[in-house]
Amino acid sequence: MDKALIxxxxxxxxxxxxxxxxxxxxAYVIGIPLGVIVYVTDTKGxxxxxxxxxxxxxxxxxxxxxxxxxLLVAILPFTRLVVGTTIGSDATIVPLVVxxxxxxxxxxxxxxxxxxxxxxxxxxxxxxxxxxxxxKVILPEAKPSLLIGATIAVSTILGYSAMAGFVGGGGxxxxxxxxxxxxxxxxxxxxxxxxLVLIVQFFQEAGIRIVNKIDKRLR
Amino acid sequence: MIRFENVSKKFFSKDGEIVAVNNVxxxxxxGEVFGIIGFSGAGKSTLVRHINLLxxxxxxxxxxxxxxxxxxxxKELRVFRRKIGMIFQQFNLFSQRTVLDNIVYPLELAGVGxxxxxxxxxxxxxxxxxVDKKYSYPSQLSGGQKQRVAIxxxxxxxxxxxxxxxxxxxxDPITTRSILGLLKEINEKLGVTIVIITHEMKVVExxxxxVAVMSEGVIEEAGNVKDVFLNxxxxxxxxxxxxxxxVKYLYNDRRILxxxxxxxxxxxxxxxSLTIQCxxxxxxxxxxxxxxxxxxxxxxxxxxxxxxDKEKRIKQYLDEHGLYYEEGxxxxx
Ligand SMILES: Nc1ncnc2c1ncn2[C@@H]1O[C@H](COP(=O)(O)OP(=O)(O)O)[C@@H](O)[C@H]1O
Ligand SMILES: [Mg+2]
Numbered sequence: 001m002d003k004a005l006i007x008x009x010x011x012x013x014x015x016x017x018x019x020x021x022x023x024x025x026x027a028y029v030i031g032i033p034l035g036v037i038v039y040v041t042d043t044k045g046x047x048x049x050x051x052x053x054x055x056x057x058x059x060x061x062x063x064x065x066x067x068x069x070x071l072l073v074a075i076l077p078f079t080r081l082v083v084g085t086t087i088g089s090d091a092t093i094v095p096l097v098v099x100x101x102x103x104x105x106x107x108x109x110x111x112x113x114x115x116x117x118x119x120x121x122x123x124x125x126x127x128x129x130x131x132x133x134x135x136k137v138i139l140p141e142a143k144p145s146l147l148i149g150a151t152i153a154v155s156t157i158l159g160y161s162a163m164a165g166f167v168g169g170g171g172x173x174x175x176x177x178x179x180x181x182x183x184x185x186x187x188x189x190x191x192x193x194x195x196l197v198l199i200v201q202f203f204q205e206a207g208i209r210i211v212n213k214i215d216k217r218l219r
Numbered sequence: 220m221i222r223f224e225n226v227s228k229k230f231f232s233k234d235g236e237i238v239a240v241n242n243v244x245x246x247x248x249x250g251e252v253f254g255i256i257g258f259s260g261a262g263k264s265t266l267v268r269h270i271n272l273l274x275x276x277x278x279x280x281x282x283x284x285x286x287x288x289x290x291x292x293x294k295e296l297r298v299f300r301r302k303i304g305m306i307f308q309q310f311n312l313f314s315q316r317t318v319l320d321n322i323v324y325p326l327e328l329a330g331v332g333x334x335x336x337x338x339x340x341x342x343x344x345x346x347x348x349x350v351d352k353k354y355s356y357p358s359q360l361s362g363g364q365k366q367r368v369a370i371x372x373x374x375x376x377x378x379x380x381x382x383x384x385x386x387x388x389x390x391d392p393i394t395t396r397s398i399l400g401l402l403k404e405i406n407e408k409l410g411v412t413i414v415i416i417t418h419e420m421k422v423v424e425x426x427x428x429x430v431a432v433m434s435e436g437v438i439e440e441a442g443n444v445k446d447v448f449l450n451x452x453x454x455x456x457x458x459x460x461x462x463x464x465x466v467k468y469l470y471n472d473r474r475i476l477x478x479x480x481x482x483x484x485x486x487x488x489x490x491x492s493l494t495i496q497c498x499x500x501x502x503x504x505x506x507x508x509x510x511x512x513x514x515x516x517x518x519x520x521x522x523x524x525x526x527x528d529k530e531k532r533i534k535q536y537l538d539e540h541g542l543y544y545e546e547g548x549x550x551x552x
Contacts (some may be wrong), residue, residue: 116311118311119312119314120370121273121307124300124309125271125303125305126305126328126372127299127300127301127329127376128328132328137313140316143317215315216356216358217356218358
């Protein structure tokens, strides 16, 4: 393998990790509050609110139902507004976040739903405020499940980032398309695919190990 | 101390209206152990959840130390809730916190400093006899130990009242006995008023001073445990005391003796000994006993023979063997 190719793959892996992790992080900054809002305003939630629940649920569903590649193109003007360009890794982060935040919100919501209603009731009976129930009971109780959700989110966002390679995004996806698809270099494409698989495996394995370590229900 | 005044609670659902609590008035006195017994779905949990306003009444008022709780705002309610501890059938411990951190939680809410919190938690651990489990997680504990942690947690803020919703229903008979013993100790030593919900007469019998019998949202009767036991007026109470149908055949002219088994002996030798003693078959009208480690707990109702000497011999036998008994009058049925 020539040196240039190795350099190319190196920067591809770096860009992919950069896009994926930054997007996941920002998606969680938006997705956790959004997921919490949908969860607590539900008819069985601790702050029932039909209107807020409907609006937040609708936003999530609408964004989630748009296929990623279409969303990516549709928000190009917005992407240019935020990062000043529509190509490269930074430009890919914007659509990744937009697509991933509602997905993360649903993951968060389903993790929170797993928290035992009896435990929440006990916390209420002890005189907890609603904020305290969320921050001191629901989120800590859901922590292991939230972490499992995060590994799913990382893999999904990684997949999206590779797709973005088709329309000028950076990273391994762009390499696979430019070399493997346009120039028929099947070997390069296979190597990039192998790297993508390895990265997903790494995050999944790491996630499961951390969960096993922190989940106190498993002992 | 806790007063229900014409409290009703209705739930509205797709299938219509459910009256879970129907015009209940009740007075629970300071320092007593008050039982609420009834079959599943009677409305017991809903009623008790009104005491800490986890449930708002559709009608009526609830007073705690003469303060009308239904008029309190959210913030005032949170302060009241610290004076009212609660434990549950499923324990409801925080699975991701250690035993110590579970107990400390209500103190965190109350803004107690860290050092003091831990000191208080350690006192409570000693009270419930779990000092060596301080750093364990709930998943590492048995059911009885979990309930002890829940009790310690409920007592952390030194409440005046402890509500127990089927607190022993998920436990085996031996563990049930020890948890009820602990509750009694808490009642006697700390002066905590205890409200116990149960569907088991033996729980009421072991620790309650007074009991209310509930069915379909209504309190059918309430009174001292002994009176309700010996002279149950409602059909629900009768069914709870004597699960079998024999009670139906009781007549007013029969005299009934209730023998309480509190672990002094086992059940069978007593029956056969009594038979030999008074040289006649003992007519057992009903029994509600449980065998724990070869000892009987519970009660048995027998018909007192018409002959005075046989009656005397029975009582003599029971006296000699340290068995508690009392005579029950007419069961109206
Ligand atoms: N949140 C609720 N919504 C609708 N119905 C309820 C609710 N809670 C209780 N009920 C109904 O109220 C009745 C009494 O329930 P509950 O108080 O749990 O009885 P118990 O504790 O005696 O078994 C039942 O018919 C139950 O289905
Ligand atoms: Mg109940």
